[in-house]
Amino acid sequence: MRSVVVSIIQQAPIHLSLNESLEKALHYGNEAAKKGAQMIVFGETWLSGYPAWLDHCPDVALWDHEPVKEAFAKLYNSSISIPGPEIQKFQQLAKKKKIVICLGANEVRKTGKGNGTVYNALLTINADGQLVNHHRKLMPTYTEKMLYGQGDGKGLKSVDTEYGRVSGLICWEHWMPLSRQALHDSGEEIHVAVWPKVHEMHQVASRQYAFEGRCFVIAAGQMMRVKDVPDGLKLPDHLIGKPEEFLLNGGSCIIAPNGKFIMEPVFDREEILMAEINLDDIYKERMTLDVTGHYARDDVFDFKVKRKRKV
Template sequence: MKIAVVQDGPIYNNLNASIEKTCDFISDAAKENTDLIVFGENWLSGYPVWLDICKDVNLWDHDPIKQVWSDMYVNSVDILSNDLQKLQSLLRENKMHAVIGINEKVTSGKGNNTLYNSLLTINDSGEIVNHHRKLMPTYTEKLVHGLGDGKGLKSVDTPFGKLGGLICWEHWMPMARQTMHDASEDLHIGVWPFAKEMHHLASRHYAIEGRCHVVAVGQIMHKDELPTGLTISESIQLDESNLILKGGSAIYDANGQPIVAPIYNERTVIYKNLDLQSNLKERMNLSVSGHYQRPDIFKYSVNKER
C-alpha cells in the first residue's frame, strides 16, 4: 500500500481555508495513486501550541485568551454538521482513506460547548469509520480540551490491513496501548504537533510492542501563524527558522527500525510504499495480545461508552 504523510500546517483558526488546503493535499496525493493520507494532531484547524509558549494564557477571565478560544471553537469541526462533506466526497471520488486530527466542537446535547482533541479515520467510501477523542488532554491542553472516552479505541478494516491510531501522549498510557494492540493493528498512526526525540522513542517502542508499522506525523508552524493578540514568552528561544513546530515525521517498521527517518524543518509530503505483510514475521517471537500475554494473571476492562 502507498501512504502520504503530510508534514505541513493548516490555515490556523480558519476552518474553511484549512479544508480547502486539505483537499489540495488529497488531490495531489491522488495523482500519486495513494491509498492512505494522514495529517497531524488538531490539523483542523490548528494545534493550540500557544498554550505552551505564549504569555498569560492561564490568567482568569483574560479577554485575549478568551478571544483565541472563541475563534478556535468557531473554526473547529462539528461532526454532526456538513463541515467535512467536501473532504469526504473527494476521498470517495479518489478511493482514498484518511486519518486526520481535528479540534472537535459539540454544539448541542451531551458535551455541548466543549472542544475535544479528536482523530478521525475516513474510509475510501468517504465514511467516518472511527471517531476517537483523546482520553486525557496533556498538561496545558486541559485549558481548552475536554476528557475523551474509550469508544474510538479500535482498529478499522481496510483493503491493506487493520488501521488504528492514537493521539500524542496517549502513547504513554499502557492500557490504551494494550487496547490498541488487542485490536490487531497492521498500521498505526501516531499524531503529534511536533515529533521530538522522545516521541520517536514512543513510536519505535509502539512498533516493537505491537509488531506493526508506525507512522509518526508532525507539523510545521511559523511564529507568524500564531493567533493575533498573543505574545511569545521571553523564555522561549526560537532559532533562525522561527519555526514553533518543526515536523519530525517518520515511519517505522514492525521491528522499530526507520523506513523513513525523522524529517525536520521542512514542509513536505512523504510518499512511501509499505509492505504490511512483513509484520507477520516479527510476530513469531512477540505477540502482546497472544502468545506473549498472560490473561490468566492480568485482567482489565475498557469502557467504550460515549
C-alpha cells in the same frame, strides 16, 4: 505481497481558519492521491491548527485573561462538528480517490449536551467514504486541559479499511500503557500516531509502539510558525521579531514492526511525504513477540475497555 503506499501531509494549516484550512487539506489530499497514495495522514488537530501557543506564551494561564479567551473562541469557531459539512468533504475525497484518510481535528458539538467543549479528535475514513472511527483524546496533556475536554473509549479500537486494519492514538496517549494494549488487542496492522511535532521523545514513543505492537507506525507531525500565534497573546522575548521561526517543525516519520525507520524523521520543511509498506512484514516479527497472543498472559491479567461515548 500486501503493499500500501502511505502519505503524511506535513503542511501547515491556516491556523484557526476553518475554511482556508479545509481548502488546503483537500488540495494536498488530492495531490497525494495523484502521486499514488492509498492512505493519507494529517497530524494532530490539523484542522484547524494545534494550540502550540500554550507552550510558548507566558500569560496563557492567567485567570480571566481576555486574549486567551479570544484565542479559545477562535479555536472553538474553527472546530468541526461530526457529522458535518467539513467531514463530508473528506468523505467525498476518500470515495472519489479510493483512499483512506486519517485526520486530526478540533471538534465541537454544535447542539445538545456538551456544546461548549472542544475535543481533540482523530478521524478515520475508509476508501468507500465511510467514517469508520471517531476517537477523542482520552486525556488532554498538561496545559491542553485549559482548552480541551476529556475523551472516552468509544474510538479506542482498530478498524478494517481497504488497505489494512488501522488504529490511532493522539500524542501522549502513547504513554498510557492500557491505551496501547487496547489497540494491540484489537488487531491493528497500521497505527497512526499524531503529534504536534515528532521530536526525539515522540520518536521513542512511536518506535516503541511499533516494536511492542508489531505493527507499522505512521507518525505525523504538524507545522506552525510564530506568525500563527493568535493576535493579542504575548510572545516570549526570544520569539519577538521572528515571525517565520517554527514553533512546530514536523519530524514526521514511518516505522516498521521491528522498530526501525522506513522513513527517517523530516524536519523544518513542508512537503507531501510518501513511503510504501509491506503488511506481510508484520507477521514475521510476531514470531518472537505478540503481546496479544503467545506473549500475553490472560490467565494472570484481566483487562476490559469501556467503549461508551460520554456525550
